[in-house]
Amino acid sequence: MTDEPTRRRPTLDEVAERAGVSRSAASRALNNGPNVSRAKREAVLRAIKELGYVPNPTARALATQQAGAVALIISGEDPAVLADPFYGQVIAGASTVLEETDLHLMLCLATSARGQVRVKQLLQARAVDGVMLMSLRGDDPLARLALEADVPVVFGGKPLHGQVPFYVDVDNAHGARQATDHLISLDRTRIATLTGPLDTDVGLARRRGYLEALTLAGLPWRAEEAGDFTERGGIAAMEALLARHPDLDAVFAANDNMAAGALRVLARAGRAVPAEVAVVGFDGLAISEITEPPLTTVHQPILNIGREMTRMLLALIAGERPSPLILPTTLVRRESA
Amino acid sequence: MTDEPTRRRPTLDEVAERAGVSRSAASRALNNGPNVSRAKREAVLRAIKELGYVPNPTARALATQQAGAVALIISGEDPAVLADPFYGQVIAGASTVLEETDLHLMLCLATSARGQVRVKQLLQARAVDGVMLMSLRGDDPLARLALEADVPVVFGGKPLHGQVPFYVDVDNAHGARQATDHLISLDRTRIATLTGPLDTDVGLARRRGYLEALTLAGLPWRAEEAGDFTERGGIAAMEALLARHPDLDAVFAANDNMAAGALRVLARAGRAVPAEVAVVGFDGLAISEITEPPLTTVHQPILNIGREMTRMLLALIAGERPSPLILPTTLVRRESA
DNA sequence: TTGTAAGCGTTATCAT
DNA sequence: ATGATAACGCTTACAA
Numbered sequence: 001m002t003d004e005p006t007r008r009r010p011t012l013d014e015v016a017e018r019a020g021v022s023r024s025a026a027s028r029a030l031n032n033g034p035n036v037s038r039a040k041r042e043a044v045l046r047a048i049k050e051l052g053y054v055p056n057p058t059a060r061a062l063a064t065q066q067a068g069a070v071a072l073i074i075s076g077e078d079p080a081v082l083a084d085p086f087y088g089q090v091i092a093g094a095s096t097v098l099e100e101t102d103l104h105l106m107l108c109l110a111t112s113a114r115g116q117v118r119v120k121q122l123l124q125a126r127a128v129d130g131v132m133l134m135s136l137r138g139d140d141p142l143a144r145l146a147l148e149a150d151v152p153v154v155f156g157g158k159p160l161h162g163q164v165p166f167y168v169d170v171d172n173a174h175g176a177r178q179a180t181d182h183l184i185s186l187d188r189t190r191i192a193t194l195t196g197p198l199d200t201d202v203g204l205a206r207r208r209g210y211l212e213a214l215t216l217a218g219l220p221w222r223a224e225e226a227g228d229f230t231e232r233g234g235i236a237a238m239e240a241l242l243a244r245h246p247d248l249d250a251v252f253a254a255n256d257n258m259a260a261g262a263l264r265v266l267a268r269a270g271r272a273v274p275a276e277v278a279v280v281g282f283d284g285l286a287i288s289e290i291t292e293p294p295l296t297t298v299h300q301p302i303l304n305i306g307r308e309m310t311r312m313l314l315a316l317i318a319g320e321r322p323s324p325l326i327l328p329t330t331l332v333r334r335e336s337a
Numbered sequence: 338m339t340d341e342p343t344r345r346r347p348t349l350d351e352v353a354e355r356a357g358v359s360r361s362a363a364s365r366a367l368n369n370g371p372n373v374s375r376a377k378r379e380a381v382l383r384a385i386k387e388l389g390y391v392p393n394p395t396a397r398a399l400a401t402q403q404a405g406a407v408a409l410i411i412s413g414e415d416p417a418v419l420a421d422p423f424y425g426q427v428i429a430g431a432s433t434v435l436e437e438t439d440l441h442l443m444l445c446l447a448t449s450a451r452g453q454v455r456v457k458q459l460l461q462a463r464a465v466d467g468v469m470l471m472s473l474r475g476d477d478p479l480a481r482l483a484l485e486a487d488v489p490v491v492f493g494g495k496p497l498h499g500q501v502p503f504y505v506d507v508d509n510a511h512g513a514r515q516a517t518d519h520l521i522s523l524d525r526t527r528i529a530t531l532t533g534p535l536d537t538d539v540g541l542a543r544r545r546g547y548l549e550a551l552t553l554a555g556l557p558w559r560a561e562e563a564g565d566f567t568e569r570g571g572i573a574a575m576e577a578l579l580a581r582h583p584d585l586d587a588v589f590a591a592n593d594n595m596a597a598g599a600l601r602v603l604a605r606a607g608r609a610v611p612a613e614v615a616v617v618g619f620d621g622l623a624i625s626e627i628t629e630p631p632l633t634t635v636h637q638p639i640l641n642i643g644r645e646m647t648r649m650l651l652a653l654i655a656g657e658r659p660s661p662l663i664l665p666t667t668l669v670r671r672e673s674a
Numbered sequence: 675t676t677g678t679a680a681g682c683g684t685t686a687t688c689a690t
Numbered sequence: 691a692t693g694a695t696a697a698c699g700c701t702t703a704c705a706a
Contacts, residue, residue, distance in 0.1 A: 009463070011699060022677045027701060035675055054461040058398045059699035062682050067395065069443070079433050080640075082425035083623060092416040095446040099455065104464075106406070107444045109432040118436065124391040126346070127441075231623065260627050286420060286568065290597050292629035303417075348683060359693040364685060372691055396683030399698050 010051040019047035030055065069104040070130040070313055073119055075142050079111045081135070084229070084257065085285055086302060090134065090156065093306020101314065103129065110142065123149035130313045132156060138199040152316035154309050158201045166316060168309045168325045172202050175298040175329035176209025179252045179280040182296070182331055184217045186278055188250035192223040194237045194262060196254040206254040206282065223248060227258045234261025242269060249277055250337065256281040256288045256297055263291050263336065278337035293335035300329050347388040356384035367392065406441040407467040407650055410456055412479050416448045418472070421566070421594065422622055423639060427471065427493065430643020438651065440466065447479065460486035467650045469493060475536040489653035491646050495538045503653060505646045505662045509539050512635040512666035513546025516589045516617040519633070519668055521554045523615055525587035529560040531574045531599060533591040543591040543619060560585060564595045571598025579606060586614055587674065593618040593625045593634055600628050600673065615674035630672035637666050 016026035021040050028036045029044035036044075047053070061068050072094055074087060081087065091107070098105050106128055110119045122128060123145055131146055134156035143162065146153045155167035183191050193210045196203030207224065214222055223245045225237040234253060238261060241248065253259035259281030263273060271277045273293060281288055284299030308325050315322040353363035358377050365373045366381035373381075384390070398405050409431055411424060418424065428444070435442050443465055447456045459465060460482055468483055471493035480499065483490045492504035520528050530547045533540030544561065551559055560582045562574040571590060575598060578585065590596035596618030600610060608614045610630060618625055621636030645662050652659040 009461075012701095013699080023700085024677060024679095024702075025675085028676095031701085037675060040676085052461075054458055056399075056699050057462050057464045058395060058404065059682090060701075061395045062393075062399050062684085063699080063701040065682070079429040080426075082429040082432075083422050085420050085422050085425065088419035088422065088425050089417075091444065092419040092446065095419075095444065096416050096448065099446065099449050099452040104455075104459070105444045105446075107428065107432065107442045109429065109436065109442075111433065112436050115436040118441075121391055122441070124346075124389075125394050127394045231627065264627065287624070287627070290568065290601065290624070290628065349685095350683080360684090361686085361693055361695095362691085365692095368685085374691065377691085393683050396698090397685075399700090400683080400685040402698070 009056075010053045012053070012055070015044060015047045015051055015053045018051060019043040067127055067129045068102060069106050069128050070098070070132065070310075070317075071106040071108050071122060071128040072132045072134070073108040073110060073142065073146075074134050075110050075136050075140055077111055079109055082109070085287075086283065087134075089285075089302040090306035090309070093303040093308075094132065094310045095306075097307050097310040097314070103314075116142075120145055123151060126151055130154075130317050132309050132313055133159075136160070136200070137197060152313060154312045154316065156305060156309050160199060160201050160204070166312055166322060166324060168305055168312060168327065169201075170300045170305065170327050171329055172205035173209035173212070175282060175300065176206040176252065176254070177213045178209075178329065178331045179282065179298050180210045180213035181217075182333075183250040183252060183278055183280060183337060184213065184219065186250070186274075186337060188278055189219055190221045190223075190245070190248045191219070191250040191252060192225070192241050192245060192248045194227045194234055194241065194251060194253040194258045195224055196227060196229050196258075198226055203254065210252050227254065227261075229255050229257055231257045231261040234258030235265055236261075238262040238265040242266075251277060251279045253279065253281050256283040256285050256295060259295055259297070259336075260287055260291045263293075263295070267292070274335065274337050280331075280337045284332055288332075288334070291336070296334045296337040297332050298329045299332045301327055346393075347390045349390070349392065352381060352384045352388055352390045355388060356380040404464055404466045405439060406443050406465050407435070407469065407647075407654075408443040408445050408459060408465040409469045409471070410445040410447060410479065410483075411471050412447050412473050412477055414448060416446055419446070422624075423620065424471070426622075426639040427643035427646070430640040430645075431469065431647045432643075434644050434647040434651070440651075453479075457482055460488060463488055467491075467654050469646045469650055470496075473497070473537070474534060489650060491649045491653065493642060493646050497536060497538050497541070503649055503659060503661060505642055505649060505664065506538075507637045507642065507664045508666055509542035510546035510549070512619060512637065513543040513589065513591070514550045515546075515666065515668045516619065516635050517547045517550035518554075519670075520587040520589060520615055520617060520674060521550065521556065523587070523611075523674060525615055526556055527558045527560075527582070527585045528556070528587040528589060529562070529578050529582060529585045531564045531571055531578065531588060531590040531595045532561055533564060533566050533595075535563055540591060547589050564591065564598075566592050566594055568594045568598040571595030572602055573598075575599040575602040579603075579608075588614060588616045590616065590618050593620040593622050593632060596632055596634070596673075597624055597628045600630075600632070604629070611672065611674050617674045621669055625669075625671070628673070633671045633674040634669050635666045636669045638664055 016023040130152040227233040227237040281297035288295035353360040467489040564570040564574040618634035625632035
């Protein structure tokens with residue numbers, strides 16, 4: 001409740017003076033480093049309290065050459081990707097881990113061309129101490145950029161091309177196989193799939209799992225239509241699929257959003273789910289519980305993805321060499337299959 | 338494709354030397370300021386290209402006393418609030434606006450006690466050039482903290498207590514009235530409401546709108562149950578409501594998530610929607626399109642909230658004095674009412 | 675243990 | 691128009 005319009009915040013020098021010690025001593029006390037007598041340390045701490053001193057993070061960053069922040073970069077044309085609660089979960093996971101550290105979270109949405117340039121500069125300028133990169137499509141230049149930028153990088157999901165040393169992923173192929181196997185166990189023989197974008201590793205891997213399961217089961221029938229992980233896309237894809245293959249008796253959708261779309265199309269088409277057409281999704285997001293009927297789905301631990309990516313990045317920053325991580329999936333049975 | 342392990346990035350001094358000019362000239366050229374001859378300017382620009390120079394944002398921040406970032410602070414115990422796509426939209430809106438500036442977006446989730454402290458320090462240390470504050474409950478200390486922190490602040494939604502000079506909000510009371518009026522126009526007379534948290538302005542305002550509409554229409558019947566804006570909460574609240582008031586013939590839920598929950602409860606209870614019980618939600622999120630039946634809802638321009646908050650913050654940072662903004666709502670009719 | 679002084683990489687002031 | 695030089699506020703050798 002001071003009424004000075006904009007009083008300058010105290011500097012460490014002022015703290016030192018007040019405490020009657022040198023600035024270096026004050027600095028050491030502040031960061032409770034060694035080589036400070038008890039007496040001085042306490043004097044400094046007291047002065048800090050009295051003056052309401054808060055260290056200037058920028059100055060500190062300049063001196064230590066550490067930015068004090070990590071970036072979560074979400075690539076993709078459409079800023080609306082964030083409407084997908086998926087990312088919210090990842091962010092929440094990352095955030096909870098970072099909260100225990102001194103690092104802040106910078107969120108970069110690289111959508112426009114200008115956005116791309118800014119991300120590039122962010123990397124080259126080393127404006128952050130580490131980077132998490134998500135949802136790369138095709139051979140997004142961001143991957144190379146990040147890798148070359150001499151900054152710790154962890155990928156959320158393997159990028160399509162090239163090997164990356166550090167990533168957190170989900171066992172997509174296996175999850176897809178679980179889904180498809182489940183459908184097969186329901187005696188379905190004409191199982192179609194709504195794939196994700198086929199210029200992503202996720203999209204491809206889930207499709208691969210689907211195909212493997214069918215092959216292993218000796219089922220010859222297959223049909224697929226590419227979607228884009230949105231519900232709207234799922235609707236379009238399901239309509240196309242149904243038109244081409246009216247005899248299908250099951251659908252594996254590569255995520256819940258598309259599965260929800262498929263459900264709507266099937267309902268409109270008068271196909272009973274699961275009686276006539278069984279449907280399985282992927283993700284286990286909230287949406288899977290509220291569709292009609294509730295969705296059987298392959299659950300992946302999304303919150304953990306964010307958490308583990310962050311932990312891995314912290315390890316990297318700390319100079320360790322963590323191993324890539326592949327998180328397991330579990331089939332959650334509900335009513336759609 | 339250099340193979341030096343970690344070559345230091347060039348500094349402005351090196352650029353200057355290479356261009357054969359003083360550092361100050363180089364700086365002026367870099368920021369294309371005045372007082373630089375064409376020749377020198379070009380020489381500097383060339384040197385920058387050749388050396389691949391990228392200015393050090395930290396150093397710049399220290400010199401200019403500007404952080405180069407703004408923070409979006411989302412208060413709330415549970416990091417899972419982010420699972421609500423609502424925030425994703427706000428973030429996306431903010432992000433697209435910031436992309437056109439030189440500011441980055443810092444995301445702060447103030448959940449744990451430690452998180453709170455960090456946010457406090459962030460503010461006091463002026464580690465950001467401005468702050469957007471969302472979803473404050475009760476008399477969250479964050480509001481005062483931010484207001485006192487001598488940093489531009491815009492609020493997303495008015496906080497419950499106290500006046501704040503700069504905020505972006507939605508006309509919640511009016512929206513609630515629209516919803517309730519619609520229900521009334523359907524000749525419903527026993528209209529209940531699932532409120533949001535009553536320690537928030539949103540929660541209170543929507544409840545107020547509901548009550549006003551009933552009063553204006555001369556309808557005496559009312560019934561309410563408090564929820565928490567989650568679907569799970571909506572389910573619990575709807576169950577309680579239905580137990581206490583089995584004769585209700587309409588429900589205004591203060592957001593779509595709760596409305597979705599209500600729909601599930603009603604379905605389980607064998608109440609036909611909208612025939613026996615009409616339901617209206619609030620938000621207009623994707624979820625409202627996929628419930629069964631699709632939800633009639635009061636749509637608010639969430640992406641715009643993020644955009645406008647950011648624009649307002651930018652204006653504030655630029656030294657202007659923007660007016661508070663209240664965005665309009667529109668009723669979207671679907672099948673639930 | 676203590677303090678002096680030299681950075682960290684910019685921008686900004688001020689003579690020239 | 692130009693270029694020294696002094697901030698910016700902190701950390702960290704190094705010397706005492």
